[in-house]
Amino acid sequence: MSKLKTQNNKKMAxxxxxxxxxxxxxxxxQTAASLFKAKGFSGTTVRDIAANVGIQSGSIxxxxxxxxxxxxxxxxxxxxxxxxxxxxxxxxTTNTSEQLYCLVLCELQAIHNEKLAGFQLLIxxxxxxxxxxxQKILKLREQYELLWIKVLDQAQHENLVNVDSFYLRGFIRxxxxxTGNWYKLDGDVTLExxxxxxxxxxxxx
Amino acid sequence: MSKLKTQNNKKMAxxxxxxxxxxxxxxxxQTAASLFKAKGFSGTTVRDIAANVGIQSGSIxxxxxxxxxxxxxxxxxxxxxxxxxxxxxxxxTTNTSEQLYCLVLCELQAIHNEKLAGFQLLIxxxxxxxxxxxQKILKLREQYELLWIKVLDQAQHENLVNVDSFYLRGFIRxxxxxTGNWYKLDGDVTLExxxxxxxxxxxxx
Amino acid sequence: MSKLKTQNNKKMAxxxxxxxxxxxxxxxxQTAASLFKAKGFSGTTVRDIAANVGIQSGSIxxxxxxxxxxxxxxxxxxxxxxxxxxxxxxxxTTNTSEQLYCLVLCELQAIHNEKLAGFQLLIxxxxxxxxxxxQKILKLREQYELLWIKVLDQAQHENLVNVDSFYLRGFIRxxxxxTGNWYKLDGDVTLExxxxxxxxxxxxx
Amino acid sequence: MSKLKTQNNKKMAxxxxxxxxxxxxxxxxQTAASLFKAKGFSGTTVRDIAANVGIQSGSIxxxxxxxxxxxxxxxxxxxxxxxxxxxxxxxxTTNTSEQLYCLVLCELQAIHNEKLAGFQLLIxxxxxxxxxxxQKILKLREQYELLWIKVLDQAQHENLVNVDSFYLRGFIRxxxxxTGNWYKLDGDVTLExxxxxxxxxxxxx
DNA sequence: GATGAATGAGTCTTCATTCAT
DNA sequence: GATGAATGAAGACTCATTCAT
Numbered sequence: 001m002s003k004l005k006t007q008n009n010k011k012m013a014x015x016x017x018x019x020x021x022x023x024x025x026x027x028x029x030q031t032a033a034s035l036f037k038a039k040g041f042s043g044t045t046v047r048d049i050a051a052n053v054g055i056q057s058g059s060i061x062x063x064x065x066x067x068x069x070x071x072x073x074x075x076x077x078x079x080x081x082x083x084x085x086x087x088x089x090x091x092x093t094t095n096t097s098e099q100l101y102c103l104v105l106c107e108l109q110a111i112h113n114e115k116l117a118g119f120q121l122l123i124x125x126x127x128x129x130x131x132x133x134x135q136k137i138l139k140l141r142e143q144y145e146l147l148w149i150k151v152l153d154q155a156q157h158e159n160l161v162n163v164d165s166f167y168l169r170g171f172i173r174x175x176x177x178x179t180g181n182w183y184k185l186d187g188d189v190t191l192e193x194x195x196x197x198x199x200x201x202x203x204x205x
Numbered sequence: 206m207s208k209l210k211t212q213n214n215k216k217m218a219x220x221x222x223x224x225x226x227x228x229x230x231x232x233x234x235q236t237a238a239s240l241f242k243a244k245g246f247s248g249t250t251v252r253d254i255a256a257n258v259g260i261q262s263g264s265i266x267x268x269x270x271x272x273x274x275x276x277x278x279x280x281x282x283x284x285x286x287x288x289x290x291x292x293x294x295x296x297x298t299t300n301t302s303e304q305l306y307c308l309v310l311c312e313l314q315a316i317h318n319e320k321l322a323g324f325q326l327l328i329x330x331x332x333x334x335x336x337x338x339x340q341k342i343l344k345l346r347e348q349y350e351l352l353w354i355k356v357l358d359q360a361q362h363e364n365l366v367n368v369d370s371f372y373l374r375g376f377i378r379x380x381x382x383x384t385g386n387w388y389k390l391d392g393d394v395t396l397e398x399x400x401x402x403x404x405x406x407x408x409x410x
Numbered sequence: 411m412s413k414l415k416t417q418n419n420k421k422m423a424x425x426x427x428x429x430x431x432x433x434x435x436x437x438x439x440q441t442a443a444s445l446f447k448a449k450g451f452s453g454t455t456v457r458d459i460a461a462n463v464g465i466q467s468g469s470i471x472x473x474x475x476x477x478x479x480x481x482x483x484x485x486x487x488x489x490x491x492x493x494x495x496x497x498x499x500x501x502x503t504t505n506t507s508e509q510l511y512c513l514v515l516c517e518l519q520a521i522h523n524e525k526l527a528g529f530q531l532l533i534x535x536x537x538x539x540x541x542x543x544x545q546k547i548l549k550l551r552e553q554y555e556l557l558w559i560k561v562l563d564q565a566q567h568e569n570l571v572n573v574d575s576f577y578l579r580g581f582i583r584x585x586x587x588x589t590g591n592w593y594k595l596d597g598d599v600t601l602e603x604x605x606x607x608x609x610x611x612x613x614x615x
Numbered sequence: 616m617s618k619l620k621t622q623n624n625k626k627m628a629x630x631x632x633x634x635x636x637x638x639x640x641x642x643x644x645q646t647a648a649s650l651f652k653a654k655g656f657s658g659t660t661v662r663d664i665a666a667n668v669g670i671q672s673g674s675i676x677x678x679x680x681x682x683x684x685x686x687x688x689x690x691x692x693x694x695x696x697x698x699x700x701x702x703x704x705x706x707x708t709t710n711t712s713e714q715l716y717c718l719v720l721c722e723l724q725a726i727h728n729e730k731l732a733g734f735q736l737l738i739x740x741x742x743x744x745x746x747x748x749x750q751k752i753l754k755l756r757e758q759y760e761l762l763w764i765k766v767l768d769q770a771q772h773e774n775l776v777n778v779d780s781f782y783l784r785g786f787i788r789x790x791x792x793x794t795g796n797w798y799k800l801d802g803d804v805t806l807e808x809x810x811x812x813x814x815x816x817x818x819x820x
Numbered sequence: 821g822a823t824g825a826a827t828g829a830g831t832c833t834t835c836a837t838t839c840a841t
Numbered sequence: 842g843a844t845g846a847a848t849g850a851a852g853a854c855t856c857a858t859t860c861a862t
Binding site: 263 | 824825826827828829
């Protein structure tokens with residue numbers, strides 16, 4: 001009631017908030033994310049995106065001021081969604097092992113969820129953002145990484161893991177992100193199984 | 206002994222063999238690798254490369270038939286060099302733990318060696334190759350991965366690790382590759398230390 | 411009658427149909443045809459064409475997917491226009507001599523009509539088309555040649571000419587096309603006179 | 616005996632004289648002519664020519680000062696050779712009909728003789744010469760055309776033909792040149808037969 | 821005479837972006 | 842909001858030509 005969001009009715013929604021995926025802007029963003037993931041940012045043309053959405057390329061610029069802003073928005077959205085769902089899940093248990101499993105599984109789901117194509121882009125297309133946009137996203141990433149560090153610090157304290165959180169998180173991040181390049185969600189091995197394998201490798205022996 | 210023709214007079218050296226890094230072609234390749242790593246394949250222009258080597262952009266095509274072939278050559282070279290040094294090191298011990306450490310360290314060195322910029326590209330710019338070139342490189346990558354799998358299988362057999370080699374290698378690969386994005390070779394933590402941390406995280410608990 | 415959609419909203423008009431010469435695409439085509447005729451296909455740059463039309467070179471590719479397609483379109487258009495007018499004229503008489511004169515005159519007009527620069531290109535720039543485009547144009551050319559063969563066959567039957575239609579047509583085609591290189595529409599000798607001279611040379615002695 | 620050719624021992628043979636086809640320069644010229652005929656002047660690269668001769672592209676410029684001079688030389692050579700053989704043949708008879716047949720056959724042979732690929736280029740690649748070179752070749756062409764005009768004038772005088780020599784020659788030139796695009800030296804119809812068909816079409820009824 | 825690496829101007833083409841309708 | 846024609850800068854690549862060896 002007190003905090004009036006005066007900035008809300010802009011022509012072009014700022015991308016600090018989640019976008020309705022069913023809005024035109026949302027569909028555009030979603031489509032762009034998939035294409036960026038499949039063909040890379042610079043391998044995807046504005047026309048590609050427009051064609052996949054079913055509009056003209058010129059119309060895109062009513063929704064985003066330029067191509068890079070689409071990427072920024074995609075990343076922003078992805079990280080916010082993952083953080084939100086992660087925090088919800090984390091709140092469901094106080095057991096550190098379970099929390100760790102939860103983090104791993106959430107990140108894996110983010111990486112392999114077609115609807116959330118943006119998450120992998122955070123790393124693979126990081127360089128496609130200019131400095132300013134990198135800074136914007138960086139702040140969110142830091143918040144996100146804090147979730148991990150907290151749990152890992154606690155795990156270390158409980159002797160579940162035996163390596164500095166900073167480095168361990170680095171290793172785990174890499175291990176998870178890279179699954180996007182080789183793990184295929186097809187047969188026996190579900191994401192849950194994959195998460196457990198990862199945990200088994202890194203933690204708690 | 207007298208008239209040894211060591212230098213085949215091919216028009217354009219094929220890139221199945223290692224290139225002399227001090228030859229014009231070698232310097233070109235080296236420079237391109239660094240730029241690809243820093244700015245991405247499609248973010249690097251042929252003029253960029255030429256300017257950094259100190260030649261005209263047109264001259265590049267005297268050495269490589271097109272831009273993509275430079276990338277392919279870079280990757281080819283990187284993987285051959287790493288495999289060679291890895292095999293040498295592996296041969297120095299029969300102790301599985303030591304062999305594992307050796308693999309990790311070698312790969313880390315490959316990733317962080319400025320002179321070997323191509324190794325990371327194997328993953329980050331995989332998509333920039335066309336199908337044909339992907340197949341060519343894939344064969345080498347499979348040989349390379351075999352080195353890992355053999356050692357990991359043995360480690361599993363000795364109960365040093367407790368996860369399928371295929372998955373474990375996937376995790377380790379990701380963990381190592383990603384260090385390229387966050388680890389900086391500056392102070393206390395040397396590559397050797399980093400390797401040990403990784404081993405400590407994943408193995409032998 | 412009310413909402414007649416005469417203008418299909420295709421992305422890029424296919425060039426199987428005649429183009430409105432006053433449309434942007436039409437002017438582009440016309441200009442290109444003149445330049446191709448004057449300087450050859452490969453001697454004409456895309457920038458030449460653009461400059462002569464008064465647009466930027468990049469804009470050309472809004473209308474044609476590449477340079478060769480302009481040539482193909484030019485040829486397509488030229489042959490369709492000539493066939494149309496030829497068929498109309500042919501229908502006006504049943505006298506074989508007159509029909510022959512009509513064919514000769516029509517082709518001469520096509521060759522020397524500035525507005526129809528494409529006709530000569532059918533022969534002089536045939537080689538500039540790739541196989542696929544050659545086949546497309548070839549079908550039209552065969553229809554066109556059929557018009558000639560029919561009349562020549564009849565002329566032979568009436569003893570107006572005394573050489574196989576196939577060969578005779580070959581000779582006449584060459585004789586007419588080559589006038590483009592030496593005949594100048596200036597003074598006494600009109601196209602009609604020229605046509606009569608040709609007829610007089612080849613026919614009806 | 617009086618007119619000493621002081622200009623003969625230049626480094627780079629001038630191309631007003633016939634070249635020995637077995638000299639390096641001669642083979643180069645011959646090869647270039649074939650390629651120009653097959654792929655057009657601008658469609659043929661200097662490297663193409665060099666590769667076909669079995670030398671490096673740079674070496675070409677020891678024989679010709681630039682690409683265009685090769686074409687000029689090819690044309691020069693072709694027309695000189697044709698004129699020479701034509702004059703020899705013409706001298707063998709005083710019968711006008713026979714002389715006409717001789718001209719037609721000689722030109723046909725020139726057009727279809729693989730070894731004399733340059734003759735067709737006189738027309739198809741005329742435009743590829745700059746003004747200066749066009750003038751040089753033009754003088755030879757005029758001499759060559761004079762051979763025709765003389766015979767045609769005589770034929771007209773004898774009532775063998777009934778159209779101005781200038782126009783008739785234009786028609787015949789076109790008819791003959793164009794055979795290069797459709798006549799194939801394969802089956803029943805020899806060049807002699809073809810020549811007779813042409814004569815039958817145009818002359819002497 | 822020959823080589824072949826290097827040049828550098830020039831080619832076609834792409835593509836994010838703009839803007840009048 | 843949407844369109845789609847137009848822009849114009851930039852991209853990869855080509856090629857005749859030069860020149861030191």
